[in-house]
Amino acid sequence: MRLVPQSLRRRGALITATSAAVVAAIVTVLxxxxxxxxxxxxxxxxxxxxxxxxxxxxxxxxxxxFGYVNTSKSAGKIDAGTNNRLELTGGTTKTDGxxxxxxxxxxxxxxxxxxxxxxxxxxxxxVGGKTVTATWNRPTCGKDVSLPAGGNGSGPLLALLVxxxxxxxxxxxxxxxxxxx
Numbered sequence: 001m002r003l004v005p006q007s008l009r010r011r012g013a014l015i016t017a018t019s020a021a022v023v024a025a026i027v028t029v030l031x032x033x034x035x036x037x038x039x040x041x042x043x044x045x046x047x048x049x050x051x052x053x054x055x056x057x058x059x060x061x062x063x064x065x066f067g068y069v070n071t072s073k074s075a076g077k078i079d080a081g082t083n084n085r086l087e088l089t090g091g092t093t094k095t096d097g098x099x100x101x102x103x104x105x106x107x108x109x110x111x112x113x114x115x116x117x118x119x120x121x122x123x124x125x126x127v128g129g130k131t132v133t134a135t136w137n138r139p140t141c142g143k144d145v146s147l148p149a150g151g152n153g154s155g156p157l158l159a160l161l162v163x164x165x166x167x168x169x170x171x172x173x174x175x176x177x178x179x180x181x
Contacts, residue, residue: 018167025163042083044103044128045072051109052141053134060119064134065141067109068100068127076103084127091118099125110145 046069054063070076078084080099088095097114114123114134123134 015171018171022164022167041076041078041103041128044068044070044078044130045076046070046103048125048127048130048132049109050125050132050134050138052145053136053138054113054141055136056116059116061116062119062136063113063116064097064123064138065110065113065145066100066125066132066134067107067111068103069107070103070105072103073105075105077101078103078128083129085125086114087124087126088117088121089124090121092121095123099127110141 049067049069050064051067052065054065056062079101084099084101086095086097086099095114095117098112100111117123119136125132125134
């Protein structure tokens with residue numbers, strides 16, 4: 001009993017089917033990752049928050065975890081820059097934290113966090129004319145706060161690459177396999 005239809009046994013048909021599957025996967029990723037446009041704001045309709053910090057007492061460093069409450073009924077955007085920035089005073093002079101730029105309605109804990117900074121550094125997030133400050137002495141984050149993902153957004157691309165490698169491997173395996181008569 002043959003599991004593969006005769007039409008897919010030919011190399012051209014197999015390449016066409018694989019190409020169509022890869023294109024469909026790419027289109028799906030692009031559609032699923034798109035968000036509706038958000039209005040660009042100059043002022044923030046809400047409040048930035050710093051509910052907690054993650055402490056590393058062994059190295060005397062911490063990560064400030066910031067969130068926000070958007071009281072508007074719609075999403076808004078404030079690009080990183082002079083109107084949406086982190087300012088560090090004290091020990092550490094820079095951090096790898098990236099500020100949130102898209103603000104959905106409602107309350108959002110742990111929208112972003114800073115990198116590891118020294119215990120004596122004060123971090124201030126200024127967004128849309130409002131500020132919040134984090135210090136080592138803030139309460140530590142509990143189990144109800146999950147930190148933002150540290151990825152770079154390349155997960156879907158890696159999945160497509162793995163799928164292409166598997167498809168290519170199957171293609172070459174079928175090509176090298178002796179024909180069944």
